[in-house]
Amino acid sequence: xxxxxxxxxxxxxxxxxxxxxxxxxxxxxxxxxxxxxxxxxxxxxxxxxxxxxxxxxxxxxxxxxxxxxxxxxxxxxxxxxxxxxxxxxxxxxxxxxxxxxxxxxxxxxxxxxxxxxxxxxxxxxxxxxxxxxxxxxxxxxxxxxxxxxxxxxxxxxxxxxxxxxxxxxxxxxxxxxxxxxxxxxxxxxxxxxxxxxxxxxxxxxxxxxxxxxxxxxxxxxxxxxxxxxxxxxxxxxxxxxxxxxxxxxxxxxxxxxxxxxxxxxxxxxxxxxxxxxxxxxxxxxxxxxxxxxxxxxxxxxxxxxxxxxxxxxxxxxxxxxxxxxxxxxxxxxxxxxxxxxxxxxxxx
Amino acid sequence: xxxxxxxxxxxxxxxxxxxxxxxxxxxxxxxxxxxxxxxxxxxxxxxxxxxxxxxxxxxxxxxxxxxxxxxxxxxxxxxxxxxxxxxxxxxxxxxxxxxxxxxxxxxxxxxxxxxxxxxxxxxxxxxxxxxxxxxxxxxxxxxxxxxxxxxxxxxxxxxxxxxxxxxxxxxxxxxxxxxxxxxxxxxxxxxxxxxxxxxxxxxxxxxxxxxxxxxxxxxxxxxxxxxxxxxxxxxxxxxxxxxxxxxxxxxxxxxxxxxxxxxxxxxxxxxxxxxxxxxxxxxxxxxxxxxxxxxxxxxxxxxxxxxxxxxxxxxxxxxxxxxxxxxxxxxxxxxxxxxxxxxxxxxxxxxxxxxxxxxxxxxxxxxxxxxxxxxxxxxxxxxxxxxxxxxxxxxxxxxxxxxxxxxxxxxxxxxxxxxxxxxxxxxx
Ligand SMILES: Nc1nc2c(ncn2[C@@H]2O[C@H](COP(=O)(O)OP(=O)(O)OP(=O)(O)O)[C@@H](O)[C@H]2O)c(=O)[nH]1
Ligand SMILES: [Mg+2]
Numbered sequence: 184x185x186x187x188x189x190x191x192x193x194x195x196x197x198x199x200x201x202x203x204x205x206x207x208x209x210x211x212x213x214x215x216x217x218x219x220x221x222x223x224x225x226x227x228x229x230x231x232x233x234x235x236x237x238x239x240x241x242x243x244x245x246x247x248x249x250x251x252x253x254x255x256x257x258x259x260x261x262x263x264x265x266x267x268x269x270x271x272x273x274x275x276x277x278x279x280x281x282x283x284x285x286x287x288x289x290x291x292x293x294x295x296x297x298x299x300x301x302x303x304x305x306x307x308x309x310x311x312x313x314x315x316x317x318x319x320x321x322x323x324x325x326x327x328x329x330x331x332x333x334x335x336x337x338x339x340x341x342x343x344x345x346x347x348x349x350x351x352x353x354x355x356x357x358x359x360x361x362x363x364x365x366x367x368x369x370x371x372x373x374x375x376x377x378x379x380x381x382x383x384x385x386x387x388x389x390x391x392x393x394x395x396x397x398x399x400x401x402x403x404x405x406x407x408x409x410x411x412x413x414x415x416x417x418x419x420x421x422x423x424x425x426x427x428x429x430x431x432x433x434x435x436x437x438x439x440x441x442x443x444x445x446x447x448x449x450x451x452x453x454x455x456x457x458x459x460x461x462x463x464x465x466x467x468x469x470x471x472x473x474x475x476x477x478x479x480x481x482x483x484x485x486x487x488x489x490x491x492x493x494x495x496x497x498x499x500x501x502x503x504x505x506x507x508x509x510x511x512x513x514x515x516x517x518x519x520x521x522x523x524x525x526x527x528x529x530x531x
Numbered sequence: 532x533x534x535x536x537x538x539x540x541x542x543x544x545x546x547x548x549x550x551x552x553x554x555x556x557x558x559x560x561x562x563x564x565x566x567x568x569x570x571x572x573x574x575x576x577x578x579x580x581x582x583x584x585x586x587x588x589x590x591x592x593x594x595x596x597x598x599x600x601x602x603x604x605x606x607x608x609x610x611x612x613x614x615x616x617x618x619x620x621x622x623x624x625x626x627x628x629x630x631x632x633x634x635x636x637x638x639x640x641x642x643x644x645x646x647x648x649x650x651x652x653x654x655x656x657x658x659x660x661x662x663x664x665x666x667x668x669x670x671x672x673x674x675x676x677x678x679x680x681x682x683x684x685x686x687x688x689x690x691x692x693x694x695x696x697x698x699x700x701x702x703x704x705x706x707x708x709x710x711x712x713x714x715x716x717x718x719x720x721x722x723x724x725x726x727x728x729x730x731x732x733x734x735x736x737x738x739x740x741x742x743x744x745x746x747x748x749x750x751x752x753x754x755x756x757x758x759x760x761x762x763x764x765x766x767x768x769x770x771x772x773x774x775x776x777x778x779x780x781x782x783x784x785x786x787x788x789x790x791x792x793x794x795x796x797x798x799x800x801x802x803x804x805x806x807x808x809x810x811x812x813x814x815x816x817x818x819x820x821x822x823x824x825x826x827x828x829x830x831x832x833x834x835x836x837x838x839x840x841x842x843x844x845x846x847x848x849x850x851x852x853x854x855x856x857x858x859x860x861x862x863x864x865x866x867x868x869x870x871x872x873x874x875x876x877x878x879x880x881x882x883x884x885x886x887x888x889x890x891x892x893x894x895x896x897x898x899x900x901x902x903x904x905x906x907x908x909x910x911x912x913x914x915x916x917x918x919x920x921x922x923x924x925x926x927x928x929x930x931x932x933x934x935x936x937x938x939x940x941x942x943x944x945x946x947x948x949x950x951x952x953x954x955x956x957x958x959x
Contacts, residue, residue: 454855471855488874
């Protein structure tokens with residue numbers, strides 16, 4: 184499957200089976216990270232209960248699915264998987280993989296059962312609704328009246344958060360052709376009074392772009408601080424919210440954080456400074472380097488005295504030589520970087 | 532055969548391309564490979580048998596740092612060294628002429644003249660031998676070297692007879708190609724040179740008498756009759772007279788005009804140290820920092836054992852280098868302090884400056900093209916097409932760089948306390 188351009192590096196070489204590269208030790212976060220890290224382009228479809236959804240080993244379905252207001256074709260694959268999804272007559276979740284929030288699956292399933300309609304979508308409040316397509320719903324029941332694309336006057340401040348639950352009945356509405364679930368299916372469901380909106384509590388972020396991914400990671404860690412502070416790392420040299428896989432090794436005299444996620448098997452050598460970064464499984468950061476606002480891909484090796492900042496993204500298995508400066512570099516997988524990148528650019 | 536040497540050190544108005552470093556110390560005293568620029572000249576002169584006295588000539592006011600240096604150098608090299616101050620900038624020949632009695636005192640029958648702002652092997656003995664060999668012991672010798680065709684235009688260009696090396700034509704910084712043999716700013720003269728300079732002086736006087744307003748209106752001194760340029764006024768006239776010869780050297784040579792060329796010159800001298808001064812080169816030893824290539828560390832500096840230095844690093848007096856610091860192609864001036872994990876590349880760190888931990892201070896080297904054996908360093912101007920050309924980074928004296936920032940291709944004026952990152956800027 185192809186990936187959206189904007190997120191090329193970390194995913195370009197990853198097949199969908201490699202989602203185990205999660206950097207997060209917790210199940211919930213692993214789930215979320217898996218989705219965002221592997222940037223599984225297809226709709227995530229997990230049959231059955233919320234519990235099963237969480238434990239699901241990753242989708243068997245996948246298709247290019249650019250998010251947001253680009254042409255969406257997410258519905259087609261649902262038709263493809265019709266038999267699987269209709270099995271047992273249970274409702275199923277559908278998720279956009281490039282959003283992050285606290286994923287209120289249980290609440291969503293409860294809400295769905297209560298109203299008895301065909302579909303429920305999670306909505307989140309935004310400050311500037313004119314930038315988005317908004318959802319207009321009845322205040323008490325949540326029943327959706329209509330969708331308004333980029334409203335010129337205020338009609339609602341709630342937007343589609345990309346988390347859904349559907350009863351198998353929805354499958355009747357979908358044909359086996361590229362279909363936008365948001366543009367073609369939802370309006371019809373709303374018209375029939377079959378679609379309900381549940382408002383999301385807590386944070387939400389579209390993490391389709393690396394810059395937003397990092398912001399989403401910060402929000403996620405902040406939520407973790409509130410709900411499961413014991414999952415966060417602490418100790419000398421740890422600043423703020425930091426998530427470290429137990430199998431990762433961190434050297435002496437490092438200062439890590441705030442807002443850092445370090446994946447399984449990562450080695451951070453002595454004297455390294457990391458803030459606001461995601462370091463994926465198997466990467467190595469050599470001594471005295473300084474990283475801020477970066478995503479370091481699986482099995483990368485970052486040399487000594489390297490400085491990386493300003494949303495530098497390294498694809499899988501990238502090698503950055505010693506003493507280089509990478510400013511906003513977007514490096515495709517398996518590259519070896521031997522020269523500094525003083526201004527943001529893509530390294531192919 | 533008593534010999535003398537004159538080192539032309541210029542004055543405060545010169546060395547503009549060396550700012551802001553020349554604000555703190557006269558450019559001739561700027562340390563190159565750990566010792567003041569002109570100490571390399573002095574050492575070379577002191578080695579020449581029969582060389583009785585070294586005269587530094589310039590238009591600096593008497594200067595404490597200069598006097599201290601001269602006193603120390605006299606001690607160390609066991610040779611009289613004096614500073615002769617011109618009453619105004621007299622040009623590269625005007626000062627020599629003005630102080631001719633001082634130069635000849637003691638019966639010198641030949642003397643060297645060396646530009647202070649060059650770095651060289653100073654093959655002074657070879658120049659003497661060359662003059663001996665071609666038989667005319669009354670002739671003058673210019674040290675020449677080969678440049679490439681384009682860069683030669685930035686120098687004094689010499690056309691010489693291929694067999695005799697007699698100079699047939701001399702032109703200073705021509706606009707079209709003349710020769711790839713260039714003037715190194717190192718000369719061997721006999722007292723007869725003063726007749727030739729004297730002729731220029733008299734001609735200047737006559738010209739000024741014809742248009743006296745020139746003399747009156749001049750405030751910068753350049754219209755004085757006493758202001759004489761060795762290159763344009765004297766060599767140009769001497770070419771083709773049978774008196775001027777060029778001795779070509781293949782040894783290392785560079786001008787030191789810009790601060791960037793000081794780093795390059797340091798590299799050349801540090802290379803030479805493995806022959807001339809192995810004791811000045813830092814070695815890898817247990818408990819000491821990791822040394823890569825040629826590195827000079829002043830004995831009073833304190834360098835952590837986890838620091839990695841080199842190649843081409845000079846660490847000055849009383850400098851502190853913290854744990855996990857990396858320094859390459861840089862000069863760290865006395866009293867500076869580099870905190871843990873800093874990375875300093877292609878930079879001159881000014882006196883008493885401080886760099887916070889994990890900061891990166893980096894410049895762009897302006898090295899000569901390594902694939903051209905005759906390439907010279909470009910004494911770049913600060914701006915090209917209205918933009919600051921990427922150059923080495925220079926921190927003036929007492930600059931403070933906070934932790935974790937990056938300073939790239941920038942020049943930071945003295946006493947600045949920065950609070951963020953900077954790139955490609957002059958920070959005033
Ligand atoms: N004593 C003395 N030295 C001088 C004077 N002018 C220049 N110098 C020195 O002479 C050497 C050569 O200087 P210049 O001729 O100005 O420089 P250049 O090598 O021709 O290079 P440009 O600066 O590009 O003209 C340097 O070491 C100067 O410091 C002067 O008026 N008096
Ligand atoms: Mg000149």
